[in-house]
Amino acid sequence: MARALVGLVGHNILKSLSPALHEDAFAAAGIEGHYHLMDLDVLKGRRLADILQAVRIAGFAGINVTHPYKEAVLALLDEVSAEARQIGAVNTVVIDPTDRLIGYNTDRIGFHRAFEEGLGAASAAGRPVLLLGAGGAGRAVAFALMDLGAGRLFVHDKDQARATALGADLIMRFGAERCEVAMDVAAALAEAAGVVNATPVGMLGYPGTPVPAALVAPRHWVADVIYTPLETGLVAAARAKGCRVMTGAGMCVHQAAEAFRLFTGLAPDVRRMARTFEAACTRRDAALAAAV
Numbered sequence: 001m002a003r004a005l006v007g008l009v010g011h012n013i014l015k016s017l018s019p020a021l022h023e024d025a026f027a028a029a030g031i032e033g034h035y036h037l038m039d040l041d042v043l044k045g046r047r048l049a050d051i052l053q054a055v056r057i058a059g060f061a062g063i064n065v066t067h068p069y070k071e072a073v074l075a076l077l078d079e080v081s082a083e084a085r086q087i088g089a090v091n092t093v094v095i096d097p098t099d100r101l102i103g104y105n106t107d108r109i110g111f112h113r114a115f116e117e118g119l120g121a122a123s124a125a126g127r128p129v130l131l132l133g134a135g136g137a138g139r140a141v142a143f144a145l146m147d148l149g150a151g152r153l154f155v156h157d158k159d160q161a162r163a164t165a166l167g168a169d170l171i172m173r174f175g176a177e178r179c180e181v182a183m184d185v186a187a188a189l190a191e192a193a194g195v196v197n198a199t200p201v202g203m204l205g206y207p208g209t210p211v212p213a214a215l216v217a218p219r220h221w222v223a224d225v226i227y228t229p230l231e232t233g234l235v236a237a238a239r240a241k242g243c244r245v246m247t248g249a250g251m252c253v254h255q256a257a258e259a260f261r262l263f264t265g266l267a268p269d270v271r272r273m274a275r276t277f278e279a280a281c282t283r284r285d286a287a288l289a290a291a292v
Helices: 018-028 048-058 072-076 082-087 107-118 136-147 160-174 185-191 233-240 249-264 270-291
Strands: 002-010 031-039 062-065 092-095 101-104 128-132 152-156 179-181 194-197 221-224 244-246
Touching: 002 018, 002 048, 002 249, 018 031, 018 249, 018 270, 048 062, 048 072, 048 092, 062 249, 072 101, 082 101, 082 136, 092 249, 107 136, 107 244, 107 249, 128 136, 128 185, 136 152, 136 160, 152 160, 152 185, 160 179, 221 233, 233 244, 249 270
Parallel strands: 002 031, 002 062, 128 152, 128 194, 152 179, 194 221, 221 244
Antiparallel strands: 062 092, 092 101
């Protein structure tokens, strides 16, 4: 039986469902595989460069990269795909047979496919959309929204320089008429058809909502990239108002499916992966509830 070792590096990742998704996909493909979590909140003193060197020496096929390293990792790689370079963020690193580290981005296609399934491409096509967060995840979501045909994308981040940098990249690629850096969230949301949260706010360990719930109206659709918890405060508030909502489940599944393909050369059963996600999420959330 073939063997494979992959993993995830980031902060606050011990509740990640990626091990369940990848290890089930390995089993279905007849591969003896393990998905290892490398949480740098736990591995005190370790740097991202240290982890990359360690996984290369240990014979990993690759790793996923999450908050807050999706942008920082680019400078540490031997090669970056054209798409990831355009986005300015990497969430998947493949270690090739010569031990070169090659970076890819599967968040863009992951969000795109999830949005089509969950809200429908027409929800964004030709319409104004507010994006909260211009970090690694936000960059991928921004390009996905442009791919979906968003008429005008309002980009907001508490770090103004980060929002400005992403805005400049989008304007250069898609034109000034399709992107605007939003200083005033209330004004942008009043004009927008929907809003996407690509910040960590609302995630376990990052309490709160990224935008005041009072600004969300029933006419809006609301999407969140977070899946821990699956029902964030933003999603719950929007659902209570009658908004159409999209949780982070679909993006997690679709980006994982594409990462698995990059790691193994095999296309996983996405429907099976979605069922695995649902079962693992139910178990995780029950354990979290019992611990309260």
